[in-house]
Amino acid sequence: xxxAKNFLGMIFGASLLFSQGARAIESTPAGANIAVPGxxxxxxxxxxxxxxxxxxxxxxxxxxxxxxxxxxxxGGLELKTPFGALYSTNxxxxxxxxxxxxxxxxxxxxxxxxxxxxxxxxxxAMPYPSYAxxxxxxxxxxxxxxxxxxxxxxxxxxxxxxxxPFSMRWGLSLWNxxxxxxxxxxxxxxxDAVWNRGAYLVQGLGHCGACHxxxxxxxxxxxxxxxxxxxxxxxxxxxxxxxRALSLRNLWTVEDTALLLxxxxxxxxxxxxxxxxxxxxxxxxxxxxxxxxxxxxLKSLPPGENDLPMPAAPVHVATSTVPxxxxxxxxxxGYVQFCVDCHRQDGAGVKEIFPSLAQxxxxxxxxxxxxxxxxxxxxxxxxxxxxxxxxxxxxFSRLSDQELAEILSFVRGSWGNNAQPINASQVKKLRGxxxxxxxxxxxxxxxxxxxxxxxxxxxxxxxxMRLHLETKALLPQNVANALNCTSCHLNAGTVADxxxxxxxxAFFPSYAPRAGRIITLEDRINGCFLRSMNGKPxxxxxxxxxxxxxxxxxxxxxxxxxxxxxxxGVGKIDMTIKPDIENGKKVYSAQxxxxxxxxxxxxxxxxxxxxxxPLWGDQSFNIGAGTARTYTAAAFVxxxxxxxxxxxxPLGQGGLSDxxxxxxxxxxxxxxxxxxxxxxxxWPKDKKPQDARY
Numbered sequence: 001x002x003x004a005k006n007f008l009g010m011i012f013g014a015s016l017l018f019s020q021g022a023r024a025i026e027s028t029p030a031g032a033n034i035a036v037p038g039x040x041x042x043x044x045x046x047x048x049x050x051x052x053x054x055x056x057x058x059x060x061x062x063x064x065x066x067x068x069x070x071x072x073x074x075g076g077l078e079l080k081t082p083f084g085a086l087y088s089t090n091x092x093x094x095x096x097x098x099x100x101x102x103x104x105x106x107x108x109x110x111x112x113x114x115x116x117x118x119x120x121x122x123x124x125a126m127p128y129p130s131y132a133x134x135x136x137x138x139x140x141x142x143x144x145x146x147x148x149x150x151x152x153x154x155x156x157x158x159x160x161x162x163x164x165p166f167s168m169r170w171g172l173s174l175w176n177x178x179x180x181x182x183x184x185x186x187x188x189x190x191x192d193a194v195w196n197r198g199a200y201l202v203q204g205l206g207h208c209g210a211c212h213x214x215x216x217x218x219x220x221x222x223x224x225x226x227x228x229x230x231x232x233x234x235x236x237x238x239x240x241x242x243x244r245a246l247s248l249r250n251l252w253t254v255e256d257t258a259l260l261l262x263x264x265x266x267x268x269x270x271x272x273x274x275x276x277x278x279x280x281x282x283x284x285x286x287x288x289x290x291x292x293x294x295x296x297x298l299k300s301l302p303p304g305e306n307d308l309p310m311p312a313a314p315v316h317v318a319t320s321t322v323p324x325x326x327x328x329x330x331x332x333x334g335y336v337q338f339c340v341d342c343h344r345q346d347g348a349g350v351k352e353i354f355p356s357l358a359q360x361x362x363x364x365x366x367x368x369x370x371x372x373x374x375x376x377x378x379x380x381x382x383x384x385x386x387x388x389x390x391x392x393x394x395x396f397s398r399l400s401d402q403e404l405a406e407i408l409s410f411v412r413g414s415w416g417n418n419a420q421p422i423n424a425s426q427v428k429k430l431r432g433x434x435x436x437x438x439x440x441x442x443x444x445x446x447x448x449x450x451x452x453x454x455x456x457x458x459x460x461x462x463x464x465m466r467l468h469l470e471t472k473a474l475l476p477q478n479v480a481n482a483l484n485c486t487s488c489h490l491n492a493g494t495v496a497d498x499x500x501x502x503x504x505x506a507f508f509p510s511y512a513p514r515a516g517r518i519i520t521l522e523d524r525i526n527g528c529f530l531r532s533m534n535g536k537p538x539x540x541x542x543x544x545x546x547x548x549x550x551x552x553x554x555x556x557x558x559x560x561x562x563x564x565x566x567x568x569g570v571g572k573i574d575m576t577i578k579p580d581i582e583n584g585k586k587v588y589s590a591q592x593x594x595x596x597x598x599x600x601x602x603x604x605x606x607x608x609x610x611x612x613x614p615l616w617g618d619q620s621f622n623i624g625a626g627t628a629r630t631y632t633a634a635a636f637v638x639x640x641x642x643x644x645x646x647x648x649x650p651l652g653q654g655g656l657s658d659x660x661x662x663x664x665x666x667x668x669x670x671x672x673x674x675x676x677x678x679x680x681x682x683w684p685k686d687k688k689p690q691d692a693r694y
Contacts, residue, residue: 045144052145055138058290059205060282063274064088073146074098074153079125080241082219084162086125094152107143108136112182114172121172123160129224133185133204179220194289198297199225201290202235211245214238226301236304237367242433243273244369246361249301252310257295261286264382269362270355272379273370279382306366322346323414327462330450331410334403336469337449337491338396338650339411341643347415350603350611353391353594354644358415368412368422369430375404376427376436378647389594391644392652397436401427406450438649444496444567446650447555457550464551467544468492468501471533472610475544480535481674482602482610482619488532488627490640493555495650496567497639503559503568505552516684521549531625534674570636575690577662579630584667587660591642592668600671616671623693624676630691633665634658669693 056062056073065073065088075090093100099107099117106117114128115121122128165171185204187196202208203225212235213221223230237247251257252268260266261283264276271279283291322345326332336345342354349356357363362370379393396404401424409421452461467474468485469492486492493501508521515523525548526537538545559565595603595612602614614620627633638654638661645655656664670693679694 045148048141048144049149052141052143053149054285055142055205056145057285058282059142060278061091062281063277065091071153071155073150074155075157076155081123081125081162083166084160086123086160086162087158089157090153090155091146092150092153092155093147094154097154097156098152099146100152102143102147104140104143107146108139111139111142113180114176121169121176123162123169123172124175124219127207127210129180129182129221130204130207130210132180132182133200135184138205175218175220179218181224194293194296195300197290198293198295201294202297206294208248209235211240212236212238212248232302232304235298235301236307239367239369241274242369242373242430244362244365244367246365246370247304247307248298249307250303250310251295251298254292254295254299257298258288258291261291261294262288263384263386265352265355265387268356269360271382272362272374276380276382279384284382284384284386323410325410325414327466328453329406329410330403330453331406331408333449333452333462334399334407335410336465337446337494338399338407340469341486341491341651342393344611347411348605350595352387354393357411357417359417363411364417364419366419368408368419368426371408371412372404372422372427372430373434375408376431376434392646393644394647394649394652395436395438396650397431398438398649401425401431403448403450444500444502446491446494446496447502447557449492449494452554455554460547460550461554463544464547464549464554465492467548468551475538478529478535478538479533481533481614481621483533483613483621485528487613488636490653491650495640495653497569497571498653499570499636500567501552501555503556503563503565505549505556506559506561506563513686514682516686521552525549530678531676532621532627534620534622534676570632571639573631573635573638573658573661575631577634577658579666580659580663581666581670583660584663584665587656587664588667591645591656592664595642596668600668615668616673618674620673622674622676624679624682628669628673628693629689630662630666630669631689632691633669634661637661637665 061073064077064079065075067074067076070076071092073091075088077088079086079088090098092098095101102110102117109115110117110122110126111128111134112132114124114126160167185200188199191199209221209224213223214233214236215238216222223234225231226234235248238245252266256266256268260269260271261279263284264271264279286294323332326336326345335343343349343357347357362374365371374393376395376397378395381387381389381391383390399407404427405422405424408427411417412419412421449465452458452465455461468489471484471486472479472482488499489501490498493499505521508524509518511517512519512524515527519527522540522545525545526540529535529537538548589598592615596615597603600614600616600620602610602619603612604610610619621627627636638656638658640651640653642655643651643653645652648654682688682694683692
């Protein structure tokens with residue numbers, strides 16, 4: 001018989017399971033037959049299989065019994081335990097390698113008592129102590145589906161690789177004697193049907209305690225329910241496979257908990273780790289009644305001893321305020337460089353895309369394990385019907401232990417999180433356990449904004465950096481649209497192939513074909529104000545221009561005019577590729593509209609501030625900007641858009657094909673946008689590029 005997900009860590013919940021509606025729990029005897037009389041036999045059999053499929057789907061059987069790209073329910077997935085490796089078994093109806101020869105009684109015994117058809121004891125990675133609470137009706141439906149609703153797959157099971165003495169299965173009989181209570185679930189008469197349904201799903205079929213209840217010395221759940229002397233430990237949180245499965249007691253509102261189980265996110269958090277797959281394969285398919293029942297039961301549990309109080313509503317930071325240490329500490333500047341583009345200065349994230357960090361349970365937890373795990377190995381959203389597109393955060397394992405400790409300590413101390421700081425030794429310890437890999441092969445050494453603080457002109461440099469990051473807010477008289485320098489020069493000019501500022505000032509003064517003359521760095525900066533930001537030039541002798549130039553000079557480092565800087569600019573794209581504007585419209589709708597708006601209007605917060613800039617219209621760049629040209633825009637898009645698309649450091653950026661990049665760039669660059677009066681002076685000596693708009 002199969003193993004289950006006891007050892008698979010989950011950030012928010014465990015695999016939950018089954019049934020239809022929030023009705024009262026029937027007390028069908030374990031071995032009872034379901035009558036299928038005469039003419040109705042075929043129809044009732046079909047309904048039985050549908051119900052069994054629902055049990056299997058919502059029980060997340062697929063997660064343990066199907067390998068990536070493997071055949072459905074054929075087993076073979078490695079399950080790591082503290083004592084060695086187990087492999088999930090084939091539960092298809094194949095008579096040689098699966099469960100095709102199991103009688104219902106044998107199946108029922110395996111599910112409730114952990115004893116296989118041949119008499120072997122099963123390891124408790126198969127959560128039979130929880131399944132023992134199942135009703136006979138549920139058990140029979142599952143048996144029917146596995147035997148009649150699946151295609152048989154002839155795939156031999158892999159033997160367990162457990163160390164001695166855990167390889168000796170006879171000891172499991174003693175374990176069962178000590179810890180197995182196979183009493184079926186009994187409804188609590190003082191509670192209503194909704195609460196009892198939730199209790200049944202969570203305690204039994206859902207086996208939520210397998211990950212979220214602390215374990216004893218024999219690796220047993222210290223309590224199987226919220227009742228009894230150890231009841232306060234039930235679902236109180238546990239560490240599983242270097243993830244912290246959080247306490248499920250006294251969660252948010254019933255509606256918020258049900259929404260997270262249905263969609264993978266709610267107003268407070270998004271799931272991560274193995275819970276992503278649980279939501280995808282399992283809980284998103286629950287009926288609304290079952291989701292409400294589960295959430296109702298969990299909400300009824302009193303907080304655990306170490307539980308933080310759950311906020312009644314999401315935290316909203318005043319629009320004019322940012323953490324006081326954002327620009328004055330190494331952790332704050334590290335956050336600015338690597339996190340702000342997705343999680344924002346106010347920690348609010350981007351609704352339905354990137355999670356809020358303000359009082360996020362994984363961020364504010366007394367145990368930072370999950371936060372560290374995500375940062376070192378990456379993250380992705382759950383793919384659900386409500387949110388079909390998957391967004392990713394790449395691994396930040398290339399940052400040093402000290403850098404990560406600084407950034408995460410800043411996050412844990414901001415926006416009301418009030419959690420203890422993290423030290424470099426904690427990061428080092430988990431890095432050693434996980435052995436995370438660098439997620440792309442780029443050799444670009446990103447300059448660290450945190451190092452600005454050690455410079456003698458730190459105040460000026462940070463002002464210059466902020467002028468690139470917050471251009472519209474800090475220079476409203478010079479910016480006439482919704483763009484900032486960082487709209488094109490990603491992460492304040494520190495991303496390879498994202499128009500980085502690294503080494504740039506070493507190449508000025510230089511000849512500019514568009515101007516037909518030698519230009520200074522100040523000229524180049526003002527060109528962006530005039531074109532990309534459709535605004536007015538900044539006085540060359542102003543303190544702000546000097547601060548911007550100082551920031552460029554700091555980013556120059558040791559670069560000399562004759563040097564080649566890896567990652568400089570945005571790269572090139574083949575100009576022989578012919579754009580298909582109709583396909584470009586489709587690519588835009590599928591990949592770009594979520595951040596830049598269906599009509600290119602950009603993405604705004606409720607207070608009117610832009611999160612991501614418009615790509616056309618009055619608030620976008622004018623016709624004189626480089627990105628108004630198809631192939632210039634395509635080179636940038638190819639390497640930098642969309643963000644959160646895969647695992648490339650630091651923004652999960654890029655991923656479209658060359659053809660897609662050209663098509664979508666042709667589409668958005670040729671949409672209506674402001675004119676540029678100075679265009680008549682462009683390219684006075686040199687040949688215009690073939691994609692020039694005028």
